[in-house]
Amino acid sequence: MHLDDDGSLIIVGAAVTAPEVLAEIQQLSRIAPDELAVRAPKELKKAIWEACGGHDPHFD
Structure with missing residues (x-):
């Protein structure tokens, strides 16, 4: 994950093709x-x- 200069999130992951x-x-x-x-x-x-x-949603 990357936060771009304009505040956009860039998410890196596997493309979904199913x-x-x-x-x-x-x-x-x-x-x-x-x-x-x-x-x-x-x-x-x-x-x-x-x-x-x-704020801390407790993702465990």
Whole structure:
């Protein structure tokens, strides 16, 4: 994970290519043609939450 100069989060992970997972995601949000769904390891949940301004949600 990287915090860009403009405050954007850049998440590094494996691209999700499984059609069933992509279909599930697209039921809730649109994936634009120039975007990828990325699988971030579960160990990053707390770091992502905190980078977005959250306070210790107890991700154990």
